[in-house]
Amino acid sequence: MSVRETSIAQPVDPVLSVQNLTTSFLVDGGWKPVVRNVSFSVAPGETVAIVGESGSGKSVTSLSVMRLLQEDQSRIEGKVTLDGRDLLSLSEDEMRKVRGNDVSMIFQEPMTSLNPLFTIGDQISEALLCHRAMSKAQARAETIHLLEKVRIPSAASRFGEYPHRFSGGMRQRVMIAMALASKPKLLIADEPTTALDVTIQGQILDLIKMLQDEQKTSVLFITHDMGVVAEIADRTVVMYRGEEVETGATGDIFHRAKHLYTRALLSAVPALGSMQAYARPLRFPVVNAATGKTDAGVEVSDTVVGNKPVLEVKGLTKRFDIHSGLLGRVSGRVHAVENVSFDLCAGETLSLVGESGCGKSTTGRAIMRLIEPDTGTVIVEGRDILPLGKREMREMRKSVQMIFQDPFASLNPRMTVGQAIAEPYLEHKMGSAKEARDVVADMLLKVGLTPDMAQRYPHEFSGGQRQRVCIARALALEPKVIVADESVSALDVSIKAQVINLMLDLQQSLGLAFLFISHDMAVVERVSHRVAVMYLGEIVEIGPRSAIFGNPQHDYTKKLMAAVPVPTPDRRHQKRKAIVEELRSPIRPVEYEADRREYRTVSPGHLVIA
Incomplete structure (x- = not known):
């Protein structure tokens, strides 16, 4: 001790x-x-x-x-x-x-805690002027000092900026500066890192430790x-x-x-590195809180069903125009996805990982054509889907389904979950209303719910149960590929374990291919066959799970892994000494064209950008 x-x-x-x-x-x-x-x-x-x-x-x-x-x-x-x-x-x-x-509080979501109509400097100064006898000039100087203390780069120049100009991690730093302005005896931090990427979370934890010392x-x-x-x-x-x-x-x-x-x-x-002894992920162990009995998990087969890819992505690129001026001329572009290529086989899980803004969710949406890619090809079961018209795309979406991060926002609150699951089945004219009811009952059983729950509305379910409903809706069309976009990041740890187990079980029984989009490296290690690391719209490293976690090559991959909290109290009060920086901006001039990037082979299937 x-x-x-x-x-x-x-x-x-x-x-x-x-x-x-x-x-x-x-x-x-x-x-x-x-x-x-x-x-x-x-x-x-x-x-x-x-x-x-x-x-x-x-x-x-x-x-x-x-x-x-x-x-x-x-x-x-x-x-x-x-x-x-x-x-x-x-x-x-x-x-x-x-x-x-005497006591200050940091809340979970800084954007709802900061007033969008006032600059961050004014909001911190207000706390100083309210509780300490200071002039406005003194409050400004002290505010800049606080911003520097919480490692806001160029603090003096950012005093007059509004909250929307800051990243999530930097907004949380502003909230910490505001909470510490009056040097409270007690700081209450209510889930201050839950909504943040793993690297930003690590920086915030280090910051709280340092300020506490x-x-x-x-x-x-x-x-x-x-x-x-x-x-x-x-x-x-x-x-x-x-x-x-x-x-x-x-x-x-x-x-x-x-x-x-x-x-x-x-x-x-999930503990990062705990999978090194296994060729393929284990199911998460789940303990029933009422009985104390443990589902220890059974090893999932290492065999990938089929060798031919069900999804092939080649040279996928998506840029968003930035308009400015009275005439709304294009003044720049956000290079959200830049020349991304990969394939996905039946029964395989490929994880796209990276921080917010790296382009992973845009990649998933572009594959579904929820946003239209600029260039590239997306081949589903041997057919390029980018040239397809609306009617053909509706038919294609039976093969590729998506599960979103927030299940409550994904479900219509005026529809029962039975209606929500049956809707795509009926829209695609896959059967009669009676057959749809049978499909709903079958899907609910598959995801661990009961058929009688079909009559309930989304608000009558917990977060984990709602996500199961979304999985059931996706399965109703018998897809070959499921794009899971941060599908477990909003769930509590034990609920997350149950949903991940469900996805692994369904993959094994139905031969599903998962494109698993996440920033949680410990979860990714559990569920993946292969991992692709994205940074500024590009895949900077891709390879088998064991190669990426056992022998990471790119600096950004190493940074992601170093930031994962380790569930052992032996590391308590240690600091990572991570460099404080925001993700570099993907905004480029109109005339900018990205260089063609080359990859070097580290080991079979393990590639890193040169």
Whole structure:
């Protein structure tokens, strides 16, 4: 045990103490408790993680501490003290002085937390002017200092820029600067890295660690990612269905977990490099929280069904024009996809990986012709689909289906899930209404749901169940290829494991080919036969999974892997010392033409851009 762990373990004068916190909401005229008898404390300079899946009550707990819940619709009971001061007994005016001054909060989605009508400099300055006796000039100077502290490049010149001019990672840095403006005693971080790419997530975690060391700030970190917990937390509180089920030092939680739900969370975390001994991915182990029994997973066959590709992509290019001026002339182009080529066989999974803006989702949409490519060929079962008309394309889409990231946005809220699954089947005139009902029942069973669920609406399902419905809808047309665009990135860790297992099982039984688009390298390692790494619209490295993960050649591939949180508390408080940089802009002048890139062969099937 480190000196730091020894010192923070002393139960003396916690910065935050929460005792028997119970939060209820007004439902149908009665009070329904959603958080029940939760107790924990945060010591000076300590990081405590509250971990659990969606609906566990962890975010409601943090909002209760900040008293940000609507007063007439919620009731908070128990005791919440900050430096010995009872927050629940304060008036709203007194509490307003505490928020942003003694305790600050970073929310999950920075774009919804920042006002799009004000510059980021003005928004940070506002917090300083509100809580500290400063002139506008002093507030500006301090704001620039804070932006530099959170590693915003060219901080002084970006003071007057608006939030939409920043990337997701840089917007989150602005939120951290704003939260730390008044040097709070406690920082509450509510899923601050969930929406970010893995490399940006690594930078944000390092930043929080560094600022905590400098300012001795206490941190209450809320997440569902056990890999993040392992890297940042001194102690961990596990919540399940509104209750605290296990609390302890992070090392004890990871190595000696006692509660079945904690074990379930830990078992579902994919560890990067854990697949090196296997020729083909294993199913994710899933622990049932009620019984504690483990589905240990069975090894999936290494055989790819058939040698002839069902999908061939050659020289695919897509550029978006940028118009400016009164006449709307083309002033530049976004080179979103640049000369991308690959093939995909039946029963095979090829993963496209990279950060936001690298062109992987544009590639998937261009293959489906949801956006029209500029040049290249896309051959499905021996037929080039780019010259096809609308009617022929509708027919082709029976062979290639897409699963999107957000299942709720993909489903019509006015249609039952049975109608949603049957709609493409009936639209393509593949059978009668009675046959469609039989297909719906069969598809629901295939994805682990029951036929009677066909009468329910999307809002009556959990996120994982909705994604299963989307998979069932895609399977209704008996496709040969499925393009899965970040199809599990929005799901909790155990739900993600279940959906991935389902996709692997369906691939094995139906011979499906998957183009799996993701930024999660640990998941990609589990599901892939081959991996293609994209950067600035180009595939910079492609090869068998074992070659890419065992012998990465391109600097960008190495950077992606180095940024993945490792689910072991042994690396706690270590910093990656990653270079802070935004993804380079893909915008080019109108006359720009990309050079023809050459690839060198590292090993059979393993190519890296020269």
